[in-house]
Amino acid sequence: MIKDLFTATVIIGIISSGIRLATPYLYAAIGEMFGQRSGVLNLGVEGQMLLGAFVAYFVVLRTESLLLAILAAIGVGALMGLAMGFVTIQLQATQGIAGIGFYLFGMGMSNLLFQKLIGVVENIDGFSAIKIPLLGDIPVIGEIFFRQNLLVYLAFLLVPLAWFVLNKTTLGLKIRAVGENPEAADSLGVNVALVRYFTVTLGGILSSIAGASLSVALLNVFQQNMTAGQGFIAVALVYFGSWRPFGILAGALLFSMVNALQLWIQVLGIPIPSELAVMLPYILTILVLTLSLTKGKGPSALTKAFEREG
Amino acid sequence: MEIRADQTNKTPFTSLQMRNVCKRFPGVLANCEVDFDVVSGEVHALLGENGAGKSTLMKVLYGMYKLDDGEIILNGQPVTIQNPTVAINHGIGMIHQHFMLVPTLTVAENVALGLPSSKGPLTDLDVVSERIVQLASTYNLKIDPSALIWQLSVGQQQRVEIIKALYRGASLLLLDEPTAVLTPQEVDELFLIMRQMTSDGYGLGFISHKLHEVVEISDRITVLRNGRKIGTQLTSAVTKQTLANWMVGREITFITSNDKMDQGEVRIDMQAVSCPSQRGTEGLRHIDLQIHSGEIVGLAGVSGNGQLELAEVVTGLRPIKEGRVLLDGEDITGLIPGQVTEKGLSYVPEERMKDGMIRDFNISENLILREHHKWPFSKKGFLRIPYINEHTDKLVEQFRIKTPSRMTLAKNLSGGNIQKVLLARELSRSPRAIVAAQPTRGLDIGASEYVHEQLLEQRKLGTAILLISEDLDEIMALADRIAVIYEGQIMDVLPRLTATKEDLGLLMAGVHPGETIQN
Ligand SMILES: Nc1ncnc2c1ncn2[C@@H]1O[C@H](COP(=O)(O)OP(=O)(O)O)[C@@H](O)[C@H]1O
Ligand SMILES: [Mg+2]
Numbered sequence: 151m152i153k154d155l156f157t158a159t160v161i162i163g164i165i166s167s168g169i170r171l172a173t174p175y176l177y178a179a180i181g182e183m184f185g186q187r188s189g190v191l192n193l194g195v196e197g198q199m200l201l202g203a204f205v206a207y208f209v210v211l212r213t214e215s216l217l218l219a220i221l222a223a224i225g226v227g228a229l230m231g232l233a234m235g236f237v238t239i240q241l242q243a244t245q246g247i248a249g250i251g252f253y254l255f256g257m258g259m260s261n262l263l264f265q266k267l268i269g270v271v272e273n274i275d276g277f278s279a280i281k282i283p284l285l286g287d288i289p290v291i292g293e294i295f296f297r298q299n300l301l302v303y304l305a306f307l308l309v310p311l312a313w314f315v316l317n318k319t320t321l322g323l324k325i326r327a328v329g330e331n332p333e334a335a336d337s338l339g340v341n342v343a344l345v346r347y348f349t350v351t352l353g354g355i356l357s358s359i360a361g362a363s364l365s366v367a368l369l370n371v372f373q374q375n376m377t378a379g380q381g382f383i384a385v386a387l388v389y390f391g392s393w394r395p396f397g398i399l400a401g402a403l404l405f406s407m408v409n410a411l412q413l414w415i416q417v418l419g420i421p422i423p424s425e426l427a428v429m430l431p432y433i434l435t436i437l438v439l440t441l442s443l444t445k446g447k448g449p450s451a452l453t454k455a456f457e458r459e460g
Numbered sequence: 461m462e463i464r465a466d467q468t469n470k471t472p473f474t475s476l477q478m479r480n481v482c483k484r485f486p487g488v489l490a491n492c493e494v495d496f497d498v499v500s501g502e503v504h505a506l507l508g509e510n511g512a513g514k515s516t517l518m519k520v521l522y523g524m525y526k527l528d529d530g531e532i533i534l535n536g537q538p539v540t541i542q543n544p545t546v547a548i549n550h551g552i553g554m555i556h557q558h559f560m561l562v563p564t565l566t567v568a569e570n571v572a573l574g575l576p577s578s579k580g581p582l583t584d585l586d587v588v589s590e591r592i593v594q595l596a597s598t599y600n601l602k603i604d605p606s607a608l609i610w611q612l613s614v615g616q617q618q619r620v621e622i623i624k625a626l627y628r629g630a631s632l633l634l635l636d637e638p639t640a641v642l643t644p645q646e647v648d649e650l651f652l653i654m655r656q657m658t659s660d661g662y663g664l665g666f667i668s669h670k671l672h673e674v675v676e677i678s679d680r681i682t683v684l685r686n687g688r689k690i691g692t693q694l695t696s697a698v699t700k701q702t703l704a705n706w707m708v709g710r711e712i713t714f715i716t717s718n719d720k721m722d723q724g725e726v727r728i729d730m731q732a733v734s735c736p737s738q739r740g741t742e743g744l745r746h747i748d749l750q751i752h753s754g755e756i757v758g759l760a761g762v763s764g765n766g767q768l769e770l771a772e773v774v775t776g777l778r779p780i781k782e783g784r785v786l787l788d789g790e791d792i793t794g795l796i797p798g799q800v801t802e803k804g805l806s807y808v809p810e811e812r813m814k815d816g817m818i819r820d821f822n823i824s825e826n827l828i829l830r831e832h833h834k835w836p837f838s839k840k841g842f843l844r845i846p847y848i849n850e851h852t853d854k855l856v857e858q859f860r861i862k863t864p865s866r867m868t869l870a871k872n873l874s875g876g877n878i879q880k881v882l883l884a885r886e887l888s889r890s891p892r893a894i895v896a897a898q899p900t901r902g903l904d905i906g907a908s909e910y911v912h913e914q915l916l917e918q919r920k921l922g923t924a925i926l927l928i929s930e931d932l933d934e935i936m937a938l939a940d941r942i943a944v945i946y947e948g949q950i951m952d953v954l955p956r957l958t959a960t961k962e963d964l965g966l967l968m969a970g971v972h973p974g975e976t977i978q979n
Contacts, residue, residue: 198865244602271975318582318583319581319582319583320572320577320581320583321581322583323565323569323572323583324573324574326562326564326569326810327569327570327573329566330562330564331562331563332562333560334559334560334561334562334570335562335574336523336544336575337522337554337556337560337919338544338548338560338573338574338575338624339543339544339545339548339574340573340574379798450563450564
């Protein structure tokens, strides 16, 4: 039975769905990375994802417009990000605790809205695969990489884009400076609070899109608590990827491949207890984090509020 | 608001006046009716003890603190400086006491930070780098724009700070204790740069609490004490003694340990000690150092060259990789701090609030931290409160600790009194040896004097003392022999009577005097 895993179709299947499953990790973790590089730890990613997932799903259900769905997710994500910013930057609440609050809020709110507004699980028509002309016809490669949906392509484009913004723009320079030494940035006229509001809001938007990618592109359905810890794994991926976009890409792919593998194990009916298979990604999270703890430290000002004295 | 990088459209600096400046913090009047002025082409020094309000005055000028009262007049025009951006746009630059650099970024990135770029949203580090090299060559500074800040020495980092200010078109530069972190040679180099800047028409405000430096570099001197201006004088018209009296508010004598002591046996004996540092790299390398009974050995060096590691190795706080430490011939290598304490070693740590005391404990409790579990402080696990109170009162009196009561929490004491509590605890137990790390850092002259007297007193009693200090003057005043540490190695040990500041400075920079310096 195990050998069923090693046929060409299955391997292509695993890699192709692995790429697809990496999508929510990429959006959420890249967003979280921006926040952390500027010194804000957002543990509310999971909650932001759940709300984004619900809102996008709801809009598709009512309007059948995918564009409106994504715009709505962006709006909700921005609001959640701004709220997180207000609490941690303006009111200077402890970031970790505030994040847990936003997680619980997002989870509760999405549940409540789902029960009040919809109630029964209904499938929708979400983003469908787009075959890229020519590239999509290449055997194996085409199937794996170039017959995915729009949100998958955008997620992978986000990685080099994030790298570019962080390393080649004045905004990126400000973000890095604010996360390492906000006093120094402030003394040079950089508006520390503004930079942090920006990254936290961006993080909210990307987390929300991450949730939407689950509900209107990958699964085309909304279920209560459907993110199942992916938001927390996204936070872990930022550490795993040493706060770098391409490191995060590597981590996201590792996790999603393991996830895909475990799904295929269940599909093929390979006699490994399914509970064990489902646990794989989480066990991996813990292992990877333990091992990566020895690697470089994060931004020096991470979790530290900034206030100019006097 | 944007900072303008271009210096051409800034009006050249002619003069600055601060009049009647007042700045209050909760419970502290940091500046009170202070006048200070700088004209183009001069160094005006601001001299005063720690806490006199020097940094506050400069931070008000730089827009970091809002002034409560008073006015600032720049080039004849009254100005309001709400934040550093406004100050920068007025051509004011500041080199902070604690550098304002981002260690993980490059020199060029640090300089470019916060400035508009010639390439719009993209950074223009190539343009910035070119300009940095230009500016650096004007003042003979060697700076690699692509170097990461954390890889640079403290002296080099300071140059980056200067370049940063010049790049923003500063023509009035405020330097807050710029020499505190430098070797004597680096200080000379800094003074050269400062002289060239004044001859180019810059105005410089120079803060220091070191008399001889101020006298050497400045044209005029203003002395602050307790937030008030005591006086302003031409440097050429004032004596060191006057300045010192102005700073402290009374006659002071300069202490030195001129009396020759008969040295006893070797007390602390470090034999080829090596240990890793905080970062896991090599911290101490084959340290051989002996301290005799009745002797003060000063450990000089630029901070971060292994001083902390050395103190911790002797006191048992840090494991030793190779070598041995003996106390009176007895091997104490590998003992835990409690056991080392039992052997009669006392420690005055550099971070007195963090490593020496418990902030939220009162004086009584802090005084018995080391020996609370022993007779006469406790009996069968119960504290003997009446005895402890008596003990506290005795030490408070003996060590002249100024406190409302023995129940006052450590965190509510002033720096000088905190150090007195610590000394009281460490010295009252009649130690055989003392490791004192930066025992006067942050203290005012009066408290420093007191600490020095206490150390000399211990020396008379035959205690072996390792005095770790970054203040060469302190070491020259107290030590019998001076060891210089550089990158975890003892460069040399010189008798105080023959040591010169120049030689010590070279050693601190890792050069043996007489060796040719190669670049
Ligand atoms: N941000 C602040 N908040 C409260 N008190 C302060 C602050 N900065 C300085 N002080 C107090 O103001 C006084 C002057 O400090 P400072 O200007 O730093 O002195 P100096 O630079 O001369 O050593 C000190 O008593 C100090 O404790
Ligand atoms: Mg100061």
